[in-house]
Amino acid sequence: MGALTFALEGGAPGSVARAGRITTDHGEIATPIFMPVGTVGSVKAVSQQQLKEEVQAQIILGNTYHLYLRPGLEVLExxxxxxxxxxxxxxxLTDSGGYQVFSLSGTRKIQEEGVVFQSHIDGSRHLFSPEKVMDIQRTIGGDIAMxxxxxxxxxxxxxxxxxxxxLTHRWLDRCWTHFHQTxxxxxxxxxLFPIVQGSVFPELRKASCEYVASKGAVGNAIGGLSVxxxxxxxxxxxAACCDALPADRPRYLMGVGTPWNILECIDRGVDMFDCVLPTRxxxxxxxxxxxxxxxxxxxKWELDFSPIDDGIGCAFSAYYSKAYLRHLVKAKEILGLTIASVHNLAFYLWLVGxxxxxILAGDFAGWKREQVEVLKQRL
Incomplete structure (x- = not known):
């Protein structure tokens, strides 16, 4: 049992895209990688068996804010x-709850100590401080905490x-101290991964990257984009953040995005992605x-009996027809939500694969240009 490690396995000529391998105590992750979002301990409408067998997910996310409220820390412990x-x-990987608190702008108050917010479930008031968020993530038990x-x-x-x-940097200091004392x-x-902030101001992003890099963490995240x-x-x-962050540690771009966003950001040096887009x-x-x-x-799909997608090597996506899935969606049949969600996730994992x-073959740049044009087409 040991700390997360990252090994670079190859780069792409004409690009800073790279392929690597992250090793954790729960297994290896081949990068670049997409991580399905399991907000309340499940990826919506998708079973863990489907995540393994059809999607071929290597790592999933748990959401600190939601899991803290329900089922709660006592159950998880x-x-x-x-x-x-x-x-x-x-x-x-567990997120810090910071983005959920950001989303609750009407019912939260940011202060030096932390963030006071109201539960979306019952209106009860809670404080997330850096120290408390570290304790919550310890209890949830993710391999990577934010x-x-x-x-x-x-x-x-x-x-x-x-x-x-x-403020994010001062909170990072408190997270870092508390995490390493527990x-x-x-x-x-x-x-523990720190998070780079600084909005869209290049000089702030550079300063934040330098501050984050000074911690010597086993991996680093880029937050505050795709907002x-x-x-x-x-x-x-x-691109600026990837250039400023250590090359020998995984770089995680939080909450991004469309398939073409992901390819463009791989091209700029990102290793890890998550987003609710494929399932939502x-x-x-x-x-x-x-x-x-x-x-x-x-x-137009009503009489199209061809597979949803037979080009991604997923038996699930090749088994069901477009016409059948359209019928399920029109009939508001729950199975339709599952098929669409499993397919989209399988497609995302196929794409990063x-x-x-x-990248390893050395022809990523040309392949990426072609793919971006294809993937953006509306059929």
Missing amino acids: KAGGLHRFNGWDRPI AFDECPPYPCERNYAERSMH PDKYGYTQN GEPEEEMYSIC NGRNAMLFTSRGVINIDNK EARKH
């Missing part, structure tokens, strides 16, 4: 942590972004496929 509670024996941060809104004034960044739970090593800024701005900030959009009839984007609700193959 008595279960022996989230791995034992939900039966997932591969790596888990430092508590403030995610500034977009757009925001530079002065606000700078104050917010410094023992691992459940018999395996937990690892409404234009794509090109996201790409330029992402799947539940709303949008499918991402190897040939482009499909709105399965449209009448293909990216990895092309």
Whole structure:
């Protein structure tokens, strides 16, 4: 049992894209990787067996804010942590709750001590301090825990972004101290990733990267993007952060994004991604496929008995037809939500797997340019 490690396995000519391997006590993760979001201890409408067998997920997320409120820490601790509670024996990353608190702008108050917020379930009031968030994540038991941060809104004034960044850094100091003064739970090593902030201001991002890098953490995250800024701005900030963060540690871009966003950010040096988009959009009839984007609700698919997508090596996506899935969606049959969600996740995992193959083969740059055009098509 030991701390997370990262080994670089190859780079891409004409790009800073790289392929690597993360090792945790719950197994290895081949990068670049996409992590399905399991908000309340489950990926919506998808079973753990489907995540393993159809999606081929290597790591999933648990959400600190939601798991803290329900089922609560007592249940998770008595279960022996989230791995034992939900039966997932591969790596888990837990977020800090910072983004959820950011989303609750009407019912939360940010102060030096932490954030006071009201539960969306029953209105009860709670305080998330850096120390408490570390304790919560210890109890949830993820292999990777995230430092508590403030995610500034977009757009925001530079002065606000700078104050917010410094608050995130002070909270990081407290997270770092407390995390390293508390023992691992459940018999395996937990690892802490700091988060870079600074909104869309390059000099703030550079300063935040330097501060985060000074901690010498086993991995680092880039937060505060994909919150409404234009794509090109996201790409330029992402590139600047990857350039400033240590090359020998995994870089995790939080909450991003569409398939083409992911390929563009791999091209800029990102190793790890998560986003609710594949499952949320799947539940709303949008499918991402190897040939482009499909709105399965449209009448044009009513008599299309071809597979949802037979180009990604997923038996699930090749088994069901577009016409059948459209019928389930129109009939509001729950199975339709599952099929769409499993397919979209399988597609995302296929996409990062293909990216990895092309990085190792040395032809990623050309492949990426072609793929981005294909994936953006509306079918």
